Each structure stands twice: as structure tokens, then as C-alpha cells.
Amino acid sequence: MKARLISYGALHRFTSEAFQSVGMSETDATTGADVLATTDAWGVFTHGTKSLAGYLRRLKAGGIRPQGHPRIVAEGGGWATVDGDSSLGMVASVFAMQTAISKARQQGIAYVGVRNSCHFGAAGYYTWLAAREGLIGIAMANDIPSVAAPGSRGAVTGSNPLAYAVPAGKRRPMFLDISTATVAGGKVYAAKARGEPIPDNWIIGADGRPTADPSGFPQVGALLPMAGHKGYGLSLLIETLSGILSGAAVTWGIRSWAHDDATLHTLHGSAFLAINVNCIAPLDEFARKVDALIDEIHNSPRADGVERLLIPGELEWERHDRAMREGIVLPVDVVESLERAVEGTGLNLDWSN
């Protein structure tokens, strides 16, 4: 198998049909397809339609409820708690960010915590929902432990992602989506598959010490937190806002959406913040200042051999715009995963776009 070109439209249509084939409504299936196909368009292939096969498996087994219906279970002026009803993580998360946007329009800022969610894919997608309407969006989630604390022998926290989007004027939003681990587990798996060593600040081994040998991962050892105690500290704030404050599961109480019994709910938590710029400062003035900051960075002196200085999200937006014009070149691992997703469904992947 090899990398294949597909149009955004064809990929979106297939993804939506796949979700509908396991009992999701057209509306919810479209939401799921919006998130996954946009993520692929950004070039973030680790978190896009590559995960579709896994979500479908869980939707069929009941661990994700195809008819799950996220709802607000408690709320106040600037906050809400959403019960995701074990729906697809994308459905619960879009509902939650829309709730945050709506409340922030009134109060200037809002927090929405979600419990009974599942893996929500790329955190950045939800922040963009806010930024495209002129709000600053922040999103985060907890996950099964895979990351060490400084000095621990094994995993203590999840790779707890954090994302934001800041609306600009003529420029595209500043846009960051990171995990609080030093590196994605996928990079360790890839090196292990190639039989290659890794930098010695990526993981710890069986003795809890940093190692360049990926062969035991993930059965022994764990990822290292980004920037040591700093990433560890940030992951605990994310755990607090996503898991504890929302009433979701935390750390070892969460199940793996990919590996644990597919009939069981994963109990993930997540949190969404929206800040309505236009409440606080005139949006056009704010946007001009963001543009000016972007231009200032673009025009800053560069190190020898460096062609350009990038704004967070700039590469993703360039890939996105190219993908919308020319289609998305799906890497071979995504193609393989989509072919697996199709098996036995009667669905067809339209590579001809």
C-alpha cells in the first residue's frame, strides 16, 4: 500500500457515512467527519481519520454510544458541566465548545468541563471553532497515564493535550496543539519498528531512568514530560480542569479508547475555555495587534540557514489551504487504517474524488 491523494470532500463524505453506518445520526456523523477530515487537512495525520477504524469498533461494541446525547447537567453565568453521555468525543467536544462560546459572548469568558467523554482527537479543532468566530479558544483533556513524573519509574499522568487559537485580522489564527509529553508515543513506536535508538530524553526504561532504547516501550517505562517539571506541572493543571473539576475519571480511572475492552466507556474528561475578545477590547484593534505581532516575528532576524520564522499554526494553515485546493495526500498508515475501517461495512472509499 502507498500514500494516496483524496479530496477533502470525498474524505469527509466517507467518514460521515462510516459513522452513520454504525448508527450515528447524520448531524453527529457530520460533526465527527468535520473534526477528523479537518485534522487531516492540517496535516495532523496522527489524530485524523487514522483513528476512524478504532472509533467504529468502539461504536459497534457500545463503548462509545452512537446515539449518545451530550447535555448540560449544571451551569452558571460563565460555566457549564457537560455529561458527554459516552458519545463520540468529537460530538461531546463540539457541543461543549459551542456552549463555552455562547456563554463567553455574555460574560466575556467561560469554562465548560466535560465528563463521560471519549478520546476527542485533535484538541486544536475545538479552539478553532472559537477563533473563527472572533473568540480565543483553549481546549484540553486528560487521558490514560503514559507520561512519567520527574523521578517516577512508570507513567503518572496522561499526555494531556493543550491547544489554543487566537483570532487574527488579515493573518490566520495563531494556533497551537501540543501534548505535555516530550514526544508523541507514535514516534517511539516508529523508531522501535525501525530498530533505531531514540534521543535519551524521550522515555524512561524499566529502572525509571532515561534511555535511548525504545524496545521495551510501552510495556515498561513511560514518556518523559516536556521540559521536565514544567510539563509535569502543566499536565496536572489539565488533569484538574479536565478531570477533577468536570467530575470525569482521572489518571488510572480512564480507559484506553484504542486498547481496552471496546464495550466499556472510557470516561475521559476535557475542558474548554472561550474568551470573547470583543467584550473586552474592540475586535478589529485586537486583530490588528495580533497581525502586527505576527509580522514582527516574520521580520525578525533568522539564524544562519533558516528560511523563515513560523507562527504557531502557520504550517498547518498552509497545508490546510493546499489540501482544500489540491486534496490531501494521506500517508500509508492512514490509508491502511481507512481500508481496515471499510472492511465488512459495504462502504466504498472514493479515491477518484
Added chain:
Amino acid sequence: MKARLISYGALHRFTSEAFQSVGMSETDATTGADVLATTDAWGVFTHGTKSLAGYLRRLKAGGIRPQGHPRIVAEGGGWATVDGDSSLGMVASVFAMQTAISKARQQGIAYVGVRNSCHFGAAGYYTWLAAREGLIGIAMANDIPSVAAPGSRGAVTGSNPLAYAVPAGKRRPMFLDISTATVAGGKVYAAKARGEPIPDNWIIGADGRPTADPSGFPQVGALLPMAGHKGYGLSLLIETLSGILSGAAVTWGIRSWAHDDATLHTLHGSAFLAINVNCIAPLDEFARKVDALIDEIHNSPRADGVERLLIPGELEWERHDRAMREGIVLPVDVVESLERAVEGTGLNLDWSN
């Protein structure tokens, strides 16, 4: 000169008297002393009374206004913009966090941006004001550029600090206060003074490439962002919330509180968020869960040779409690700086207790 022991009370009294000696009210001087002496009690000596001499110099020259009076210039349900009136950064920041706490009590969450502030010392102090009242506090600020972007030849953003505090039950609050640079500039200065090389991921040199040679810093080169593009990205979110949204200066528009003309205002921006746990989830239940998370980490397996796993802030609280019982051992650089602050003021540093 050598390290010296001083009681918290004596250090606080001296700091307050020093602020009053340059025209600050007793109330504002007490606020300044609260922040600086507590910071020393936490053992964060880089951001405590070591800076007093510099603040006094600026207060005398007018770059910080001794009678500056921070006030809310615009507000809504969950937000406010504060004009710091170029008062001492601690005075503006305590006012701003108290405003955020008050609004979060009503709405669940609040954002307060501050313009016309100055260097605010340790960001963590303000988050603790929230946590000790049962709220989650988050604080951040911008600063003069000292940190590179990935690929830049010089500084692009400030070391833009980020802090949080999360209230616990029987345990002390989880508490993190970090800069978004890989390392504090002070560590580079110290290696330079000792004529020692530094790890090659701390700074860039004149060509914009990482270097282990600190001799040219800070005239050439810049600090590297923590975790590369991740720290760079976070620093731009902090710049947005602290500088752009508040209407403060950003990047090169900010002046150095320590080195620039002391008659000029520094125009720093900062931002404070408070989340009122008890609006969203029963505080005792939340606190029990935070305690459980802390206990879980404490009981996690440790790497060979590691005696304990630390919670963010745990060391600071242990130092704090010891400092309150036994006094604070001020390092020699702080003692020197305080002796300098005393010169010509007629004030006395009471080392006797």
C-alpha cells in the same frame, strides 16, 4: 558578605518600611512586602526581596509611581481591564487578582487583564491568593524579549511566566510557577561569572545556533524557549492574554524594569484568571479528589535512587513552613542586594531575629 538568617517578620517589616520611605502608602507597602517576603519564604530568591533595590530606584525616579492607583477601566460579568497606573507591579497584580476572585465568585470564572503594570515578581503569589480562598488561580505576564523563537537569531518573546495554584483539602495547594524559557537568565549569568560552559540547549549565540558558551550573553544571542516550539507557542498565548487583550505594551514596546531609564514607565501587561470551584463542583469533594491525586503520585513507583516524587509546589511549601518557624536563610546575593537597598535611606535591616 555571607548568607544570613532573618525572620519572616523582620524581612517583611523592613520591606514595607523601605517602600514607605519612597512615598508608598502603608497599605500598598504592606502589599509589596507580602509578595516579596512570601516569595523568599518559598525559597524563590530570584524573585523576592532581591529585587527591592531595583524597585526602590525606579520608585524614586518615577518610573514606578509610589502613589499609583490601579483601577478598573472597563468590566463585564466575567472580566475586567485594569489600568495599573504604573504602580508597583505587586500592587496592581494583587488588585487585579482580587478583582478576578470577586467576579469568579459570581460567574464561576473571570479574566482580568492589566496594562500599565511593571515587573510583578513571582507570578505564583497571585495564584495563591485565589487558592487560599478555594479558587483555582492562574497568572501570567509579558516582559521584554529575551527568548528566541525556533530559528530566530535573537530574542523574539519575553520569558513570559505562567503560574497556577489548585486548592487541595488536607494537602497544600498544587502550585506551579514557570517561565516559558528553557532556563532562567540568572543561571546563564552565574555560569558566565564562573567561566563555565552551559548545556547546549539553554541559549543561542550570535549566529542564532545553540551554544554552550555563555560569554556573549545577553548582548548577543537569547534564551531558548522551553521544549522548543511548545514553549514558544505558549509564550505567544501569554503575550496575547497579558499584552494584547489588556491593551498593554507587547514585546519590544516593554521596557526593562531593571535596566532601562528609571524615570520611564515599563508598560508591562499581565493577566489573571480565577475559577471558583465551589460554583462548579462541591469544594470538599473537589478537594478530596485533589488530595487523592496527590496521594496517588506520592505512592507511585520511583526510579532507582529517587527518594520521593514531588507535587508541583511541594518543595516551596516545605520551605515556606520551615521559614515561618525558623526564619529565612537569605543567600549572599540577596543579602548584598538588601544592603544596597538600605544605603542612604536611614533604614536598618534587623538581622537580630
